[in-house]
Amino acid sequence: MSFLTSLSGLKAAQSDLSVVSNNIANSNSTGFKKSRAQFGDLFAASPTQTTKMIAGQGVQLQGITQQFTQGTLESTDRTLDLAVAGEGFFTVKSPSSTAAITYTRNGSFSVNNTREVVDATGNIIQMLPVNADGEITSSNSADLTSLVLPETDPNDPNAVLANISVGTNGVITATYSNGNQQALGSLAMASFVAVEGLRPVGDAHWQATGTSGLAALSQAGTGPLGTVRSGSLETANIDITEELVSLIAAQRNFQANAQAIETANNMTQTIVNLQV
Known part of the structure; x- marks a missing residue:
């Protein structure tokens, strides 16, 4: 029994090592959110047994939870x-036929050859419509539009795009060579009731699930969504010192369980030799 108990400890320590290693490996990944392994004890007893005379059965991995700290x-x-x-997320759409919507904290965007503003994986950033005052007129997901930079002023074909700016409220404003300005839309910022329930799909992107709930779309600066900072990127929320301490602790835990298995094996061998 002690062998199986220690073996469960080895598996748990290995899972912990994997989580910590993944955190450290992504310390330079833009928008990455660290994870933490959570464990629970195993205990089994029949209704007629007194629990005072029964040892635990080991440990099990309850889950790996993401930490969405800033x-x-x-x-x-x-x-x-x-x-x-x-706490908000950028909303992006896949350019493929699936047009899948995902959410990201990686705000490293650029312009592709069709003037769409895309992230590092080619997903197109999504906007909500705004009025003349820069306030969103709809927060319905059906009204999402892709951000495509215009070439010229819609009211003056001779005036080319000179500059774009992004306000703290997420409003994208185009400035043309004739001095005119046009609000193209507002970045669609998403929030979730249970953010830990989001499904990671890689490259600091997540999908909504039944656990996380549907995305609530709104404009930056609304409630806990936070503000948008143009000219900045969010680094991974990794504290290398903390992760190295966790790595050492997981390693010691692994070694202790391995030693317990070796001890149990030696005791079993001694008993076998006595019987012989």
Whole structure:
């Protein structure tokens, strides 16, 4: 029994090591959110047995939870490098036929050859419509539009796009060579009732699940969504010192369980030799 108990400890320590290693490996990944392994004890007894005379059965992995704490914002001076100071997520859409919607904290955006503003994986950033005052007119997901930079002023074909800016409320404003300005839309910021229930799909992107609930879309600066910082990127919320301490603790736990298995094996061998 002690062998199986220690074996469960080895498996748990291995899972803990894997989680910590993944955190450390992604310490330089933009928008990455660290994870933590959670464990629970195993205990089994029949209704007629007294629990005072029964030892536990070991440990089991209850789950790996993501920690959506704020990462550090680093300045880049690029207009399309965006960071969220708050709890919101950028909404992006896949360019493939599935048009899948995902959510990200990685705000490293650029312009592709069709003038769409995309992230590092080619997903197109999504906007909500705004009025003349820069206030959103709809928060319905059916009204999402892709951010495509115009070439010229819609009211003056001779005036080309000179500049774009992104406000702290997520409103994207185009400035043309004739001095005119046009609000293209507002970044669609998403929040979730249970953010830990989001399903990670890689590259600091997540999908909504039944556990997380549907995304609530709104404008930056609303409630806990936070504000948008143009010219900045959010680094991974990793404290290397903390992760190294966790790594050492997991390693010691693994070694202790391995030693317990070796001890149990030696005791069993001694008993066998006595019987012989």
